[in-house]
Amino acid sequence: xxxxxxxxxxxxxxxxxxxxxxxxxxxxxxxxxxxxxxxxxxxxxxxxxxxxxxxxxxxxxxxxxxxxxxxxxxxxxxxxxxxxxxxxxxxxxxxxxxxxxxxxxxxxxxxxxxxxxxxxxxxxxxxxxxxxxxxxxxxxxxxxxxxxxxxxxxxxxxxxxxxxxxxxxxxxxxxxxxxxxxxxxxxxxx
Amino acid sequence: xxxxxxxxxxxxxxxxxxxxxxxxxxxxxxxxxxxxxxxxxxxxxxxxxxxxxxxxxxxxxxxxxxxxxxxxxxxxxxxxxxxxxxxxxxxxxxxxxxxxxxxxxxxxxxxxxxxxxxxxxxxxxxxxxxxxxxxxxxxxxxxxxxxxxxxxxxxxxxxxxxxxxxxxxxxxxxxxxxxxxxxxxxxxxxxxxxxxxxxxxxxxxxxxxxxxxxxxxxxxxxxxxxxxxxxxxxxxxxxxxxxxxxxxxxxxxxxxxxxxxxxxxxxxxxxxxxxxxxxxxx
Numbered sequence: 001x002x003x004x005x006x007x008x009x010x011x012x013x014x015x016x017x018x019x020x021x022x023x024x025x026x027x028x029x030x031x032x033x034x035x036x037x038x039x040x041x042x043x044x045x046x047x048x049x050x051x052x053x054x055x056x057x058x059x060x061x062x063x064x065x066x067x068x069x070x071x072x073x074x075x076x077x078x079x080x081x082x083x084x085x086x087x088x089x090x091x092x093x094x095x096x097x098x099x100x101x102x103x104x105x106x107x108x109x110x111x112x113x114x115x116x117x118x119x120x121x122x123x124x125x126x127x128x129x130x131x132x133x134x135x136x137x138x139x140x141x142x143x144x145x146x147x148x149x150x151x152x153x154x155x156x157x158x159x160x161x162x163x164x165x166x167x168x169x170x171x172x173x174x175x176x177x178x179x180x181x182x183x184x185x186x187x188x189x190x
Numbered sequence: 191x192x193x194x195x196x197x198x199x200x201x202x203x204x205x206x207x208x209x210x211x212x213x214x215x216x217x218x219x220x221x222x223x224x225x226x227x228x229x230x231x232x233x234x235x236x237x238x239x240x241x242x243x244x245x246x247x248x249x250x251x252x253x254x255x256x257x258x259x260x261x262x263x264x265x266x267x268x269x270x271x272x273x274x275x276x277x278x279x280x281x282x283x284x285x286x287x288x289x290x291x292x293x294x295x296x297x298x299x300x301x302x303x304x305x306x307x308x309x310x311x312x313x314x315x316x317x318x319x320x321x322x323x324x325x326x327x328x329x330x331x332x333x334x335x336x337x338x339x340x341x342x343x344x345x346x347x348x349x350x351x352x353x354x355x356x357x358x359x360x361x362x363x364x365x366x367x368x369x370x371x372x373x374x375x376x377x378x379x380x381x382x383x384x385x386x387x388x389x390x391x392x393x394x395x396x397x398x399x400x401x402x403x404x405x406x407x408x409x410x411x412x413x414x415x416x417x418x419x420x421x422x423x424x425x426x427x428x429x430x431x432x433x434x435x436x437x438x439x440x441x442x443x444x445x446x447x448x449x450x451x452x453x454x455x456x457x458x459x460x461x462x463x464x465x466x467x468x469x470x471x472x
Contacts, residue, residue, distance in 0.1 A: 005214060007455050011421040013446055015428040019440065020217050027220050063213065126310075127401035131425050145402070147309050153406060158314045165311045172308060183461045 003067040010064065014131035017060045023047040047133055050140045057141050061125055068098055069114055076110040077103070112183045119179040120172055144168045213239035216450065230397035248446065254439065257446045259416070260423030267329055267419060268397045271336035275393050278337065278385065279344030284374055286345070287352035288360070298349065302341030309402055317406055325407075327414035331408050336397045344389050351385035352378065366441070391461070398451075420447055 020027045046056045088098050126145030133141045152161035286298050306348050325331025404419045417438050431440040
């Protein structure tokens with residue numbers, strides 16, 4: 001189930017959640033009002049309220065991406081031989097210790113890849129923002145991609161848009177390089 | 191004792207997993223159920239089950255919002271572009287992995303550096319080039335661009351894969367009088383099948399999910415709008431049904447566009463997950 005959002009087109013996810021956040025008919029307010037947390041007469045408008053819009057879009061971004069990393073990490077975990085865990089159990093390691101002192105170091109390579117991916121993905125998010133809010137309300141959810149797109153195909157300032165794209169590219173590369181560098185550790189062989 | 195603490199944590203871990211499964215599946219199931227509701231039901235009881243099944247939403251989504259046509263367009267473009275990506279990618283990767291020639295490294299790096307190249311950097315020049323070539327708003331124009339963006343990763347992945355295949359079999363085939371071409375098609379390609387499947391899945395999903403490329407490359411009047419892909423169709427449906435207050439059609443359209451993917455996912459989910467995870471781990 002976790003993985004399913006990954007195969008849905010991002011536009012479908014965006015429209016689906018737009019409807020979930022719909023103040024009058026949405027799933028979210030429907031649920032919240034049925035347990036009495038919000039009133040039916042003045043339902044919160046999640047996506048058009050500047051205070052909540054950003055966090056609502058962020059939540060969808062998380063929702064859409066968790067599955068991929070669940071699968072990525074479990075694939076990596078399957079490559080770890082069982083004996084190592086058995087040895088740790090025999091030695092009396094608890095689950096906490098097993099997780100922090102064995103699983104994390106063993107998966108470090110994968111974590112590093114995921115971290116770099118995420119750093120790059122965090123700078124994108126265009127499709128979701130474009131469909132859900134168009135960058136609004138009042139630029140509250142605007143991402144770099146949205147600015148570039150509007151500059152190029154809304155205002156037809158092609159040169160300006162290209163310049164911003166180059167800057168975005170440089171920032172992305174820097175962030176990716178930093179993410180890679182900061183997460184560097186000795187490789188654990190198994 | 192670590193043991194007793196573990197037993198305390200365990201229910202919370204399970205509850206967390208179940209909670210996330212509900213959060214993931216919930217909205218999807220809810221949208222499908224709601225697509226069968228009447229407009230009254232949608233307004234008055236967003237959280238409840240449909241009081242009677244209303245299939246007219248689906249009819250409207252199919253006929254007025256043309257979801258069927260957009261699905262077909264998407265399928266057409268993705269089929270063409272993935273075929274092209276895989277054919278070109280496999281041939282290029284094979285040559286790069288198996289033959290020594292001058293400038294091989296440069297060519298390889300040239301391809302692979304494309305992975306670093308973000309869509310946004312290319313957006314404006316891409317639009318200009320497509321426009322000058324008369325490719326704006328055409329199926330083949332879009333498919334070509336998809337293939338171009340799909341190639342770097344495909345070549346990177348398949349080169350590594352072809353390199354890992356045993357050399358001895360290829361040598362035996364050559365001794366038996368196998369030509370270069372049939373060595374590729376009859377021996378190497380079948381051996382590379384797992385890799386091809388993985389990267390193929392990766393490409394299908396990636397290109398099916400494209401949003402900004404069609405948005406930029408498929409803009410135009412009515413005749414171009416007939417060739418819109420699903421992403422644009424769904425977005426348009428969201429806008430128009432918002433104006434008209436026709437939420438039933440919106441949800442039905444969403445359901446219709448999710449169903450094919452949902453079916454494919456239910457049949458192939460293991461393969462899909464393996465493919466994507468392998469792609470991510472390389």
